[in-house]
Amino acid sequence: MSDTVTPSASPYRIGITGIGAVSAVGPDVPAFGEALKTPGRVFVPNNRFDLDFEVVVGLARPDWFAPSDHPELESPTGNLCLAAAGECVTQARRRGGAPPDGLIVGTSTGGQSCSEAVMFSLLDGTPPPEYDYKAQGCIAGPSRLLARQLEIVGPVHTVSTACTSSANAIALGAMWIRSGRCRRVLAGGGDALCHTTITSFHALELTGSKMCTPFAPDRPGLTLGEGAGFLMLERLDDVLADGRKPLAHFLGAGMSSDAHHMTAPPKDGNGAVLAMERALEAAGLTTEDVAHINAHGTGTRLNDDAEARAIHHLFGDRLPVTSCKGLIGHTLGGAGGLEAVATVLSLVEGRTFESLGTTSIDAECPIAVVPPGGTTLEGASVILSNSFAFGGNNCTLVFRGLGKNR
């Protein structure tokens, strides 16, 4: 990577001072980090939802959904997000930071589990559970639960762009800092699995009883998971002025639209190319500066082919590319947040993590995938994290490790 690129060259100047994660592999960041280093399959046959087909999924344990003091605002997605967001804030506070003054949550389903329960009861003619749509069932429900439980005073928004939701939340949270709206933003998101998501992907024949193998030949499709991931983004000058040290730098984001199809990317991945190019431009970097990519890598034929072509178009096959989906599944609105946490862990650990389930690479995917055991990274490496979604929505985030220069 180039020696001339410094975080101060980025217009964002944002440090990451806390991370939080919950997923099928564990309730917190230490569990996630350990699973990334020594991965094993945790997917199980669905045993939570009453469905007439078989599917393997990545489920969080019931006790990993954080309880709150506000049950009237709770939903499974809200409680899952609260677990990760609470861990993130706690870590940032332990490291000397102040409470967040803004919250932005990405989720594709919000309180859909609550809406399902009510709807199914009504259709069955049984009394529905106590329910307040505006508080629990709507997309904004999780953000309002987090804001109240974590006592956040400031702007509170919810982004819902399907599988880019939490990546976009992080991108917009960074803009809140850069525009002067906030100094410390808790940004990320999550999704609990529900009937709607599982049956929807089943209807599209994108998921089933086999486990995902991103970028591999004959890959069977994606494996759904649930989880949440959050970052604490802070104005870097504040962090440094306090004598604190961030975990990593957030350098910028690139957002784009395919303008092609609601569920399929263009074959050449031009929307993904645009997102990565814009992200590098926002960060003041070139392709030569990038050391690693945490891919969206869902394991579906169309997505992996298009993303691999997009990466190859910009970087050739020189970069190690990984996907977290073989480990935690596709966590939908939580994917961008969890993969951002994985990216920060890569920078902190100075290594890449293997792409679990990928033992060989499809000829249609002209990229280099991180091998078992991972590879090493320089401390100040730059990593891109890609997220793509229905609606042709694309978001790339850019991170950099601390290296010798803080």
Next chain:
Amino acid sequence: MIRLHLHGIGSCGLGTDQPYTDGFGALENIPIKEYAKANVRRRFGRLAKLVYIAAARAIEDAGADPGELAIILATAMGETTVSVDLLRQIHDTKGALIRPSLVPNSVHNSPAGYLGIGLGNHQPSVTISQGWLSAESALVTAADLIQTGTANRALVIAGDEANPSWMEQLEEVRALEWSAALAQQRFQEGVVALVVGSQPGTRELGTVIADTRRVERPADGIGPLLERNQIELNPTTAVRVREGAGGSGLRSMVAAATGLSPEQIALDGPGRGTAQAGAFAVLAECVMQNECDDLLLVGSEVDELALLNWRRRENR
């Protein structure tokens, strides 16, 4: 935090294509054929149609290049008709037999996705959902995208659908409290779109700023919110409160914070504040009908406050 220049407005729904009603209001006819070709509109859900029409009208009003606009959609509920159909099919077949075509329309950003495809737009696209304060939140997002250079101009669209079939379906499952609530809230279907930028446009409709914040006590939060956004009231400022987001309780708080009497603060009128387009619908009426030259609109939901301030002229 910047004030945005308003370059164009378009709307589709009650108040534009059909008069507001006293109860639950849904459009009888959505004129999508006039705006989108058959191959483009083929898979649109009901909300996507409203969004597309409002966006097309705003783009035409602004004389904007549709490919240069970041798209920010605000919707509290998304494609509700689709979601209800999907849940019925999941319930009836235990998920084994649902129509695949419903799936892409069930995600919250699907109207924005269809709009991007129809416009051939590769710009950033964000869908914001913050309950009844979504419109103001989307305008905040537009301001930051523009201020940070992520976008030059933005198409900010807010609204929700209201399908005539909902009342029948709710009555069918004996959810009578819900159908009564929809009628009582005067839920009105509608979408309003704005084209905004950081500089004056060829068509200039004034400047606008929005802000949203969660506060510990709404009564204590209004003053600081006005100060933070450098909003000073003058004798010509029309001060209004969102009927569907705060209502008369918020009116007394705004009165206390501004020194006005509650009688000087209007609720935003039948229907307009109850649908998601609420804040933008009021703005559109002020702009297009010359109702006032300076508008301050305040809304509240849960423990969040939102304001929107529009000025026809900046030479004050």
